[in-house]
Amino acid sequence: MKNARETGRILDALESQHPGADTELHYTNAFELLAATILSAQSTDQGVNQVTPALFKHYPDARALAAAGQEELEPQIHATGFFRQKSKALIGMAKALVEQHGGAVPADMDALTALPGVGRKTANVVLGHALGVPGFPVDRHVLRVTNRLGIAESDDPVAVEAHVTSLLPKERWTRASDTLILHGRRICKPKPLCDQCLAADECDYREALEREQARTPAKKKAKKKGAPKKAAAKTAKKQTHGSRRLRTTRR
Numbered sequence: 425m426k427n428a429r430e431t432g433r434i435l436d437a438l439e440s441q442h443p444g445a446d447t448e449l450h451y452t453n454a455f456e457l458l459a460a461t462i463l464s465a466q467s468t469d470q471g472v473n474q475v476t477p478a479l480f481k482h483y484p485d486a487r488a489l490a491a492a493g494q495e496e497l498e499p500q501i502h503a504t505g506f507f508r509q510k511s512k513a514l515i516g517m518a519k520a521l522v523e524q525h526g527g528a529v530p531a532d533m534d535a536l537t538a539l540p541g542v543g544r545k546t547a548n549v550v551l552g553h554a555l556g557v558p559g560f561p562v563d564r565h566v567l568r569v570t571n572r573l574g575i576a577e578s579d580d581p582v583a584v585e586a587h588v589t590s591l592l593p594k595e596r597w598t599r600a601s602d603t604l605i606l607h608g609r610r611i612c613k614p615k616p617l618c619d620q621c622l623a624a625d626e627c628d629y630r631e632a633l634e635r636e637q638a639r640t641p642a643k644k645k646a647k648k649k650g651a652p653k654k655a656a657a658k659t660a661k662k663q664t665h666g667s668r669r670l671r672t673t674r675r
């Protein structure tokens with residue numbers, strides 16, 4: 425796997441490819457970002473951004489949201505999907521903020537993850553973007569890109585967060601996560617656009633793909649146009665779904 429120096433170099437390249445990477449959720453304070461991030465589960469940021477202006481007008485703070493009824497809240501967030509669970513989580517989160525934190529959003533991982541509907545990824549988003557505490561949110565894009573690049577080797581978000589943050593200085597965490605998310609959305613998609621990737625020279629996945637192509641005889645290549653893709657997919661699957669243990673040596 426990549427060491428700290430190599431990881432830093434890869435992030436330099438990706439940050440230059442995605443300058444100004446940031447969360448795409450719209451918010452003006454920590455409470456709004458917390459609510460928006462809860463709503464973003466199984467939804468797109470753009471979809472969440474369509475419902476939050478009206479939502480935050482109705483419920484500008486934790487006290488207002490804590491007093492809301494589930495039946496009145498559900499239609500307002502219906503478009504983001506899973507509206508029953510989300511309305512329950514939003515009201516529960518707001519009540520806990522009022523009862524335990526005087527209505528403020530705590531700048532602390534343990535206190536945040538103790539709130540209803542708030543997992544480690546959501547807490548890291550809020551800490552890093554709205555509370556000035558370095559955080560490294562790991563979503564499916566971060567998992568895919570870090571495993572392909574050889575920065576991490578696990579499909580466990582907590583293990584990947586622990587490993588990548590051990591390789592980068594704290595001040596890089598939030599931007600690194602934003603950059604990897606954007607790279608996963610735009611370039612390193614499930615079907616990656618490697619020819620457009622500024623980190624391609626350091627990518628294990630691309631290297632495996634090229635090795636496989638070089639091994640495939642020309643005739644077979646012509647017959648099986650999909651073969652290299654399959655081999656790379658196999659490598660990616662191994663990297664993403666293989667051992668949960670983070671290896672310290674390069675395979």
Ligand code: SF4
Binds near residue numbers: 573
């Ligand atoms: S080279 Fe391809 S697989 Fe590797 S990080 Fe870039 S886009 Fe993803």
